[in-house]
Amino acid sequence: MSYLIPGSTPPPTDAAVTTxxxxxxxxxxxRSVGAVLxxxxxxxxxRELDDELVGLAPVKARVRDIAALxxxxxxxxxxxxxxxxxxxxxxxSGNPGTGKTTVALRMAQILHRLGYVRKGHLVAVxxxxxxxxxxxxxxxxxxxxxxxxxxxxxxxxxxxxxxxxENERDYGQEAIEILLQVMENHRDDLVVILAGYEDRMNTFFxxxxxxxxxxxxxxxxxxxxxxxxxxxxxxxxxxxxYRFSPEAAEAFERYLGLRLQQPHFANARSVRNxxxxxxxxxxxxxxxxxxxxxxxxxxxTLQAPDILASRLxxxxxxxxxx
Numbered sequence: 001m002s003y004l005i006p007g008s009t010p011p012p013t014d015a016a017v018t019t020x021x022x023x024x025x026x027x028x029x030x031r032s033v034g035a036v037l038x039x040x041x042x043x044x045x046x047r048e049l050d051d052e053l054v055g056l057a058p059v060k061a062r063v064r065d066i067a068a069l070x071x072x073x074x075x076x077x078x079x080x081x082x083x084x085x086x087x088x089x090x091x092x093s094g095n096p097g098t099g100k101t102t103v104a105l106r107m108a109q110i111l112h113r114l115g116y117v118r119k120g121h122l123v124a125v126x127x128x129x130x131x132x133x134x135x136x137x138x139x140x141x142x143x144x145x146x147x148x149x150x151x152x153x154x155x156x157x158x159x160x161x162x163x164x165x166e167n168e169r170d171y172g173q174e175a176i177e178i179l180l181q182v183m184e185n186h187r188d189d190l191v192v193i194l195a196g197y198e199d200r201m202n203t204f205f206x207x208x209x210x211x212x213x214x215x216x217x218x219x220x221x222x223x224x225x226x227x228x229x230x231x232x233x234x235x236x237x238x239x240x241x242y243r244f245s246p247e248a249a250e251a252f253e254r255y256l257g258l259r260l261q262q263p264h265f266a267n268a269r270s271v272r273n274x275x276x277x278x279x280x281x282x283x284x285x286x287x288x289x290x291x292x293x294x295x296x297x298x299x300x301t302l303q304a305p306d307i308l309a310s311r312l313x314x315x316x317x318x319x320x321x322x
Contacts (some may be wrong), residue, residue: 002059005317007207014075015031019217022220026053029073029078030074030078031075031078031079033071033072033075035070036071036074036075039073040106040113040114040115041113041114041210042067042071042114043126045106045109045110045113046060046063046064046067046106046110047134048106048108049063049102049103049187052102053099053102053103054224054228054231054232055222055224055225055228056098056099056103056222056282057224058181058220058223059099059103059219059220059221059222060097062219063110063219066088066110066112066217067114067146068195069086070086070110070111070114070116071114073085074114080198085116085179085187085188085276086216087187087214087216088116088191088212088216088217089112089183089187089191089192089194089215089216089217090107090194090216090217090218090219090268091193091194091195091201091205091215091217091218091219092104092190092193092194092195092217092219092220092221092280093195093196093198093201093202093218094197094198094220094222094223095197095220095221095223095265095266095267096266096267096269096295097222097266097268097270097271098221098222098223098268099221099268100157100195100221101124101155101157101195103219103221104122104124104153104169104193104195105122106193107153107191107193108120108121108122108152108153111153111191112152115152116188116191117152117153117189117190118151118152118189118192119151119152120151120152120153121149121151121153122152122153123145123148123149123152123153123155123157124155125145125154125155125156125157125173126156126157126158126161127158127161127162127199129141129145129281130145130156130162130172130175131162131170131171131174131175132171132181133171135171136169137171137215138172138174138175139174139178141175142174142175142178142179143178146178146179146182146190149190150186150189150190151185151190152189152190152191153192153193154190154191154192154193155193155195155265156192156193156194156195157195158195158197159194159195159196159201159318160196160197160198160200160203160204161202162175162176162199162204163176163204163207163208165207170206176208176211179192179211180210180214181212183214184214186196192214194211194215200221207295220257224267224268226253226256226257226260229256229260229267229268230249230252230253230256232268233252233256233269233271233274233275236268236271236272236275237302240279241300242275242279242300242302243300243301243302244301244302244305245301245303246304247304248278248301248303248306248307250304251304251307251308252274252278252307254313255274255310255312255313256271257309258312258313259274259312262312274310278306278307278310279300279302279306280298280300281305281309282303282308283305285303285305285306286298286299297310297318298319
């Protein structure tokens, strides 16, 4: 059995040699932005990003700017102009639930369609996937993750946990050193995106100037407003064939106003958890009526009591889990 080097072309079989037709005329390279967009369908990915994520206007604008840079770089290459592949490693900073993973996935698709990575897949990891617990364990773990990510995007969530200076026996620094080497030597085949809270990422970069120097693009993800969270909640329910009654919608708006004032709020992630609990209460309410024939509307509609039963409306006790 023979093995191919990733990205290489397999040798032709005998059948291929005897039956191959004359090569088709080469398509002339695109010479306009529109032609590149038509060839790569990048605009479709940008539209999907707009459709699936509420708000985040600054992030979407920055993603479009990066796409524009890559399209122009491709046009320069087509015209034979001297061009060095742009550095594409990134940092996504912001609170949980603000869409960082979703944007990373779309970015991987954009990079693939424009030919900057071979596969366009996303490998999402945390410290536990990279750092070992004993001597000699970290290097093989980190290299295995990098091997899986080659040709695509490596997304490291809460990347600052790789660096723990207070622990002299911590092996995170070894993982960082391997990452730095690969980010430099294989930047034409791998894009690394670091993600986490903004203040902690800033501290991480201050302590690791080598990592900071390799990050070309910093995207800051803002928290969602109450109106945006309400829009997100309706989208989440619609995806599961649920909806709010008018009274439930009013109750959930009140819920969001209270929850935003509580600690540990995780934006869309917290909204999803709240809706899951509301669906649980709705199911319990309907389950308590075993002899009643239920309509499709009753099965798909959240009512105000399903929201108002949250402990958040009963006081501060347990509000973090309301």
